Amino acid sequence: MKIAIVGSRGIPAAYGGFETFAENISAQLRDIGHEVSVVGEKGSNITQGKFHGIRIIESAYRKGESPLKFYYDSLKKASFEHDILLVCGVGGAPFYPIIRKKRNIIVSNVDGLEHLRDKYSFLQKTYVRIAQKFASKYSDFLVADAKALASFWIQKQNVPSSRLKIIPYGTHKPAGFNPDVLREYGLQNKEYYILVARFVPENHILEIAEGFRVSGTKKKILIIGTHENTEYSEMVLKYKSENILMPGAQYHREKLDSLRAGAFAYLHGHSVGGTNPSLLESMSAGTVCICHDNPFNREVNGEGQLYFRNSIELAERIKRLESKSEQETSEYCKKSMQRIKDFYTWNNAANSYNTLFRELNG
Template sequence: MTVSVIGTVGVPACYGGFESLVENLLPSSKIGLVYCTKRAYSSEVDTYKGAKLKYWSLDANGPQSILYDAVSILHSLIFTKNDLLVLGVSGAITLPFFKLFSNRKVVTNIDGLEWKRDKWGASAKRFLKFSEKLAVKYSDRVVADNAAIAEHVKKAYNKEADIIAYGGDHAVAGELDKEKSDFALALCRIEPENNVKMILEAFAKTPQRKLKFIGNWNNSSFGKELKEQYSKLKNIEIIDPIYDIAELFKIRNKASSYIHGHSAGGTNPSLVEMMFFEIPIYCFDCNYNRASTEDKANYFSSAQSLKELLLKTENPSKGTDMLEIARRRYTWDIVKSQYEALFND
């Protein structure tokens, strides 16, 4: 059976984790149709890596994502005979209708418990939680990208979720350099939930340790203020976003350690990508990050605890542990075979 992919900006990938997922699932013997937003592409193509593309004049993210996903689901119901791979829960309000008129398989990746995130207001949180409930109820299989999310699905809905994370091996765009430079790397969207200020404070208190911090600093007043404050320090280099994987590889390849401040969202793609660089990783201490790294990284919960870790001598075996886990769990070949197996059942 052919599969329609719902819920991404589209391919070629130009945005985030779900887009990179679909990019690396293709070409696929299963995926036949991917819905895309016109607003992300200067031109439209009919096919990409063997899949047909269908464009809508709606945003794939934000408030319009509800309609974007709903229209995609209804189009697939009426004009195709495809099964559905739904990425995210925005359009889940349409799934009861889809199941009323079709017995086709629905597989939903419920993403990272969006309703728990501080960036949403009370009404948005209620809607997202209700959407998650519908997604779990009306999906034949539920995908969780992290064991902690699978545990939530079991506890909240008494349903078993398939744990499938993201691949990260594509980030290694050349030969790994064994001679590292003396800087730590941080890479994320500049949002409070990623503990950006906490990381910067720790390095401000540890002037003997260097930090290169890549992010979208100019997209918010929060980022602009931090950039203004901390770019004055000699040991901290504030770097604007780098989207080219080859250019990003050059910096990643020289880093001696990686600082990961994410506190929400399940398994984070940037974390699993950095695990392939065989360097010690310092993660914010939460159940998602511990599950992703199998409790074998270094963990901090405050600027002070990160500072204390930074003052210790780095243990190279920590990097070896990260690479072993990455090769065992986070290659795209593994992820692709896991998704295709869901539609073979």
């Protein structure tokens, strides 16, 4: 079967969740025996149009600069020779009726509740809502990565449950722990917290920085993420200090694995994105995760874990965790790692997609 993954910036992953998804699912589907292509944005530096046996199709546009042109061009190029178009997000859905060829089966991975993202303007949120309607009507099938997300599409978009399937994301096995990586950042093992996220309001970085400050902890916090030129980023950066470190983005997987493994705990503020890869990676690394309290994070990390709704609650959770013994804190880690094994592997995700594609393709 010929499968094209459309809508991400491309592989190898160097931006966010969709890129991580595209890189891992494409490799798994390739190993199953499918011919897999990934459509990426303009500027791909993959030589010979291949990445580990995955065909790379380059759009004529960059997603961040011309998103609508990117979606249209990517979908059009993928439609000519592929049986399945696995589309990341709904941004390109208004183009489905235009680009669809008779042989195409369009499967939309609907991502999170994009219309709730504070970083978007009123016009952008309006477009997202329109795109959601098109995705509901013109997708052959929809995939949600979380039960809470599926509920939105069934209840608010009137998508029949027979046209929607829940397939959780997966995560990779950590590469291991390299103490040299910690030294690069001036950190000591288990003497710091970590947060990996883009500087946008729905990731609650501001509340996390304030809660960390109020807690009075002697440990440091390493906030890994892009410093976008926005008012919100400027507000967050004001918290930068000797103990609140903000070195910028880091996309090197092995380094991130070591930073997560060496952390005392991971602070996770994402609130609208469904199953978040960074949370899965921290759980897989055996790190205690203190998460923003919302249905997505509770679904992933389960009950009996630590959650917060605001900076005051986060400060209390930090104090509570630091008062516990090593044996007590290890119980949080064991529960998280077991959930990864049970529900969140790329192998499980790929097998679910493979079954779905074969059913849809007859």
